[in-house]
Amino acid sequence: MGAQIHGTLEFNAEKRKDIRFSEEALKEIEKIKSRYPQGKQKSALIPVLHIAQAENDGWLSPEVMDYVASLLNIQPIEVFEVASFYTMFNLKPVGKCVIEVCRTSSCWLLGAEDIIKYIEKKLGIKEGQTTPDGMFTLKTVECLGSCGTAPVMQVGASYHENLTFEKVDKILDKYRAEGRRRNYTDLDYENTK
Amino acid sequence: MGRKLLLAHENVPGIDRLDVYRAHGGYASVEKALKSMKPEDVVEEVKKSGLRGRGGAGFPTGLKWSFLAKPEGVPRYLVCNADESEPGTFKDRYLMEKIPHSLIEGMIVSSYALGSNTSYIYIRGEYFYVSRILEKAIQEAYEAGWLGKNILGTDYSLDLYVQVGAGAYICGEETALIESLEGKRGNPRIKPPFPAVAGLWGCPTVVNNVETIAAVAPIINMGGEEYAKIGIGKSTGTKLISASGHINKPGVYEIELGLPVEEFIYSDQYCGGIRNGKKLKAVVAGGSSVPILPADLILKTAKGEPRLMTYESLFDGGFQSGTMLGSGGFIVMDEDTSIVKNLWNFTRFYHHESCGQCSPCREGTGWMEKILHKFLEGTANLSDIDLLWDIQSKIEGKTICPLGDAAAWPVASAIRHFKQEFEEIAKSKKFKDVSHYERLHKPAMA
Ligand SMILES: Cc1cc2nc3c(=O)[nH]c(=O)nc-3n(C[C@H](O)[C@H](O)[C@H](O)COP(=O)(O)O)c2cc1C
Numbered sequence: 247m248g249a250q251i252h253g254t255l256e257f258n259a260e261k262r263k264d265i266r267f268s269e270e271a272l273k274e275i276e277k278i279k280s281r282y283p284q285g286k287q288k289s290a291l292i293p294v295l296h297i298a299q300a301e302n303d304g305w306l307s308p309e310v311m312d313y314v315a316s317l318l319n320i321q322p323i324e325v326f327e328v329a330s331f332y333t334m335f336n337l338k339p340v341g342k343c344v345i346e347v348c349r350t351s352s353c354w355l356l357g358a359e360d361i362i363k364y365i366e367k368k369l370g371i372k373e374g375q376t377t378p379d380g381m382f383t384l385k386t387v388e389c390l391g392s393c394g395t396a397p398v399m400q401v402g403a404s405y406h407e408n409l410t411f412e413k414v415d416k417i418l419d420k421y422r423a424e425g426r427r428r429n430y431t432d433l434d435y436e437n438t439k
Numbered sequence: 440m441g442r443k444l445l446l447a448h449e450n451v452p453g454i455d456r457l458d459v460y461r462a463h464g465g466y467a468s469v470e471k472a473l474k475s476m477k478p479e480d481v482v483e484e485v486k487k488s489g490l491r492g493r494g495g496a497g498f499p500t501g502l503k504w505s506f507l508a509k510p511e512g513v514p515r516y517l518v519c520n521a522d523e524s525e526p527g528t529f530k531d532r533y534l535m536e537k538i539p540h541s542l543i544e545g546m547i548v549s550s551y552a553l554g555s556n557t558s559y560i561y562i563r564g565e566y567f568y569v570s571r572i573l574e575k576a577i578q579e580a581y582e583a584g585w586l587g588k589n590i591l592g593t594d595y596s597l598d599l600y601v602q603v604g605a606g607a608y609i610c611g612e613e614t615a616l617i618e619s620l621e622g623k624r625g626n627p628r629i630k631p632p633f634p635a636v637a638g639l640w641g642c643p644t645v646v647n648n649v650e651t652i653a654a655v656a657p658i659i660n661m662g663g664e665e666y667a668k669i670g671i672g673k674s675t676g677t678k679l680i681s682a683s684g685h686i687n688k689p690g691v692y693e694i695e696l697g698l699p700v701e702e703f704i705y706s707d708q709y710c711g712g713i714r715n716g717k718k719l720k721a722v723v724a725g726g727s728s729v730p731i732l733p734a735d736l737i738l739k740t741a742k743g744e745p746r747l748m749t750y751e752s753l754f755d756g757g758f759q760s761g762t763m764l765g766s767g768g769f770i771v772m773d774e775d776t777s778i779v780k781n782l783w784n785f786t787r788f789y790h791h792e793s794c795g796q797c798s799p800c801r802e803g804t805g806w807m808e809k810i811l812h813k814f815l816e817g818t819a820n821l822s823d824i825d826l827l828w829d830i831q832s833k834i835e836g837k838t839i840c841p842l843g844d845a846a847a848w849p850v851a852s853a854i855r856h857f858k859q860e861f862e863e864i865a866k867s868k869k870f871k872d873v874s875h876y877e878r879l880h881k882p883a884m885a
């Protein structure tokens with residue numbers, strides 16, 4: 247087992263022993279590794295971390311990062327370096343649906359600030375927090391490449407565009423009723439334009 | 440009517456499928472290039488076309504390709520930049536989502552021209568669902584023999600892969616993109632060496648924008664000289680413009696370079712004018728990084744000539760009175776918009792996205808964000824305007840990558856053209872915000 251990851255969270259060697267991804271995920275990881283020349287398998291790290299996050303309730307724990315390092319034959323610190331750089335990786339537990347509202351200029355021009363306040367009020371949480379039932383985490387993010395259909399939010403793989411308060415109600419109520427986790431890697435994305 | 444080369448078939452049902460795409464002339468350029476042209480001929484046609492990089496910098500594509508080093512026995516790579524994170528830009532997403540095969544077709548011809556046998560499309564992580572669309576299209580292309588071993592029975596082979604990122608604007612910068620593709624943090628590299636000599640895994644590499652690569656197919660089909668006839672002067676061909684903000688018809692438009700800006704904003708064929716009958720206040724014409732211009736200067740140059748959508752016309756007057764075409768992210772602001780708050784928004788963005796390697800960029804962006812926030816709180820002084828000016832001037836040109844410049848230019852241009860707005864806040868100690876949502880949904884009350 248690799249060296250301990252230096253992060254804010256404690257590394258738990260006992261927990262680490264129990265980690266194993268699903269067969270499907272491991273197969274996908276092998277496929278990704280085959281895309282690069284011999285000896286360059288580290289290139290698979292970012293795609294693999296997306297899979298790891300989906301396999302681990304939407305976040306990357308020190309134990310999972312250590313496991314990923316072993317899969318790619320690299321040092322755990324190389325995994326942590328990358329995981330901590332990119333905003334789509336969560337280093338803390340998150341709710342089942344992470345709501346990511348764009349806060350950048352074009353969305354701001356069309357009311358994103360008010361959409362964010364509205365969601366905060368509706369869910370009773372502030373940006374960065376998770377609802378007590380573990381259903382929603384609210385994040386604000388930078389331009390999602392959807393400025394022509396602003397304001398916009400992303401939940402897992404799905405884009406929700408041209409947001410209004412009513413539309414936000416509908417979308418969040420639906421997610422709550424379905425109650426399942428949404429990952430970036432989901433195949434059943436739906437984009438509401 | 441403007442001529443369409445990239446989006447000609449955007450409204451054909453099923454155009455994302457190979458059979459429909461083929462039925463509308465798709466993959467003809469691959470047949471032409473692989474069967475009747477040498478790789479050098481393809482490069483030559485692209486040179487003749489005058490095509491310039493559509494990712495932002497506008498560097499001539501054919502010239503860039505001719506710099507690619509070709510040492511014996513070393514693989515070369517083509518990497519498509521589908522990171523598209525410049526605020527205001529969403530054209531690449533539209534193209535990939537609607538007509539994914541147009542990018543794949545361009546990738547095959549371009550890879551052939553450059554001698555790449557393994558090419559990658561690096562797409563921002565937020566576009567995960569678009570990566571699925573591309574992967575499905577790539578699968579179709581493999582099955583039909585457009586990708587893989589001995590394409591069309593020639594001795595040219597190509598493997599094409601999609602790689603997702605994970606949320607970092609800086610990974611759009613080509614050397615940061617290469618680092619990210621190697622499984623590292625997106626820290627831009629010091630140049631030289633340029634990617635053309637030592638790029639992906641130290642091998643010669645070309646990085647091109649999605650739209651640039653897609654444009655190669657029509658260029659090969661029609662010939663470089665024909666393509667160069669579209670547009671004006673050194674701004675040849677068509678360009679995808681992402682239009683957003685306070686306009687009646689936001690969206691992605693393919694224009695012939697040379698279209699007057701005024702027509703683009705007010706014609707019903709394009710943006711359809713300003714929403715709610717408001718007046719135009721300012722435009723950011725090429726994505727968040729380019730200088731903002733007030734209404735009079737975006738419509739007409741300082742010499743009083745109509746401003747055109749070309750690299751040259753938008754830059755006319757330099758940064759004193761001009762701007763840049765950039766990525767074509769066209770953000771329109773109406774008379775009620777606070778330039779100061781928009782600038783704070785942009786500056787916060789650059790601070791958030793700075794990779795932190797260079798002190799002027801890392802510290803300067805954060806400092807400017809803090810000062811601009813004082814304006815929003817009504818605690819800024821007149822001297823803060825000079826301080827902002829001073830900081831931005833000390834970032835520009837003093838960093839490893841152009842993100843530093845991209846953070847400085849919006850600040851300089853906002854102060855240059857809208858100084859009185861900063862002064863009013865500094866004098867009155869008041870900042871009045873307008874609720875945008877109310878304005879949007881209850882225009883009668885506004
Ligand atoms: C901070 C920064 C972000 C960039 N983002 C992008 C991007 O998202 N897409 C893109 O094509 N080019 C982007 N570029 C430009 C690339 O570095 C590079 O010039 C471009 O991909 C080259 O392709 P082209 O010649 O086809 O335009 C960015 C540059 C910088 C400095």
Ligand code: SF4
Nearest residue numbers: 794796797800838840
């Ligand atoms: S200019 Fe900014 S983003 Fe670019 S390398 Fe320096 S610190 Fe990083």
Ligand code: FES
Nearest residue numbers: 348353390392393
């Ligand atoms: S500014 Fe929100 S999607 Fe671009």
